[in-house]
Amino acid sequence: MATKESFASNAAILAKFRDLDQHGKIMAEYIWIDSEGNTRSKSRTLDEKPEGYKPEELPIWNFDGSSTGQAPGDNSDVYLKPVAVYPDPFRPPNNILVLAECWDADGTPNKYNHRHECAKLMELHAKHEPWFGLEQEYTLLDLNDRPYGWPQNGYPAPQGPYYCGVGAGKVVMRDIVEAHYRACLYSGIKISGTNAEVMPAQWEFQVGPCVGIEMGDQLWLARFLLHRVAEEFAVKVSLDPKPIPGDWNGAGLHSNFSTVEMRKEGGMKQIEAAIKKLEGRHKEHIAVYGEGNEKRLTGRHETGAIDTFTYGVANRGASIRIPRECAAKGYGYFEDRRPASNADPYLITGIISTFFLSFLTTLFPSYGPQQGTDIIPLYSVETCFGAVDDAVEA
Numbered sequence: 001m002a003t004k005e006s007f008a009s010n011a012a013i014l015a016k017f018r019d020l021d022q023h024g025k026i027m028a029e030y031i032w033i034d035s036e037g038n039t040r041s042k043s044r045t046l047d048e049k050p051e052g053y054k055p056e057e058l059p060i061w062n063f064d065g066s067s068t069g070q071a072p073g074d075n076s077d078v079y080l081k082p083v084a085v086y087p088d089p090f091r092p093p094n095n096i097l098v099l100a101e102c103w104d105a106d107g108t109p110n111k112y113n114h115r116h117e118c119a120k121l122m123e124l125h126a127k128h129e130p131w132f133g134l135e136q137e138y139t140l141l142d143l144n145d146r147p148y149g150w151p152q153n154g155y156p157a158p159q160g161p162y163y164c165g166v167g168a169g170k171v172v173m174r175d176i177v178e179a180h181y182r183a184c185l186y187s188g189i190k191i192s193g194t195n196a197e198v199m200p201a202q203w204e205f206q207v208g209p210c211v212g213i214e215m216g217d218q219l220w221l222a223r224f225l226l227h228r229v230a231e232e233f234a235v236k237v238s239l240d241p242k243p244i245p246g247d248w249n250g251a252g253l254h255s256n257f258s259t260v261e262m263r264k265e266g267g268m269k270q271i272e273a274a275i276k277k278l279e280g281r282h283k284e285h286i287a288v289y290g291e292g293n294e295k296r297l298t299g300r301h302e303t304g305a306i307d308t309f310t311y312g313v314a315n316r317g318a319s320i321r322i323p324r325e326c327a328a329k330g331y332g333y334f335e336d337r338r339p340a341s342n343a344d345p346y347l348i349t350g351i352i353s354t355f356f357l358s359f360l361t362t363l364f365p366s367y368g369p370q371q372g373t374d375i376i377p378l379y380s381v382e383t384c385f386g387a388v389d390d391a392v393e394a
Contacts, residue, residue: 022094028096029043030100062078062080080102130212130258137253139240162197170196177203181194184222209256254335256334256336258332271332278309286306313327
């Protein structure tokens with residue numbers, strides 16, 4: 001039987017090779033998103049550049065899309081177009097991580113490339129200065145897919161002492177959380193904090209505020225780093241929104257959003273007006289807010305019901321929460337609490353931008369699309385994400 005030791009990395013042995021001379025070469029780890037919302041990666045050797053690489057200077061690569069669910073076997077090449085570069089915390093100091101979009105051989109974005117449309121949306125409404133902050137919840141599992149530290153033949157004590165807990169019996173695998181935090185900082189991720197969550201073995205990290213497409217890029221890279229760090233400990237990371245049924249909290253990707261109008265004095269009027277308009281789009285948002293979210297959005301455990309749209313000040317049981325501080329000041333941001341932990345941040349930020357920025361443009365014509373852009377003004381949700389209608393009907 002395979003043991004934890006057979007899956008964990010041996011840092012002591014690897015350390016002997018980390019400082020070997022690479023003779024003017026660097027390792028570039030290309031990272032992409034597969035058909036099931038998992039990150040994949042592979043490495044290639046490049047010539048070292050003292051000034052570093054920009055995404056457009058990196059070579060386009062390819063992979064076997066039939067092995068990742070992204071292409072048929074008789075036309076399996078999928079191409080990797082670099083879009084962002086980060087320092088590699090696993091191979092310091094000069095090696096790099098390369099986030100890439102997936103493109104088909106005919107020059108069109110791959111079916112599972114949600115970044116391409118999202119980037120166009122962010123460019124379209126750049127004058128609104130959209131800020132995002134995402135709160136990624138996740139659950140650590142052992143090799144038997146049991147929440148880490150849980151009894152093998154039972155359950156831990158009820159929820160209560162675990163949220164932001166300190167001490168043995170309240171939190172598990174803090175080493176993974178600390179290592180991931182430092183890896184993110186080294187790579188330039190705008191990670192803003194971490195905390196233990198309500199269910200034992202559940203944690204959260206926050207990324208942001210980020211502007212525009214940077215939000216999706218950074219959250220995906222942070223997810224990759226989390227899985228890689230946990231791999232070294234032979235621990236699994238689950239983004240399942242309801243990993244354990246019953247009286248246990250699920251896992252979400254709470255999404256905080258604001259525009260320059262919302263952050264100005266009096267911005268609460270724009271926030272409230274836009275939120276009220278959201279009610280009519282509730283199903284469309286739910287359709288792209290993650291798989292299995294119906295198990296989580298029950299109206300219990302700090303969630304709203306999946307079939308009902310609600311909002312309120314400081315209400316963690318609502319679909320949309322307005323922080324009390326923002327309500328008191330009269331400006332700020334709001335939190336969309338509906339997205340599941342496994343949701344694609346490009347879809348989340350894209351659909352929020354589609355609705356809110358188009359809505360705000362009707363209120364503030366001077367904040368319309370950038371002059372000279374060839375992007376169609378005021379994308380509808382359906383135009384940007386064609387899968388939404390099908391998902392709602394299903």
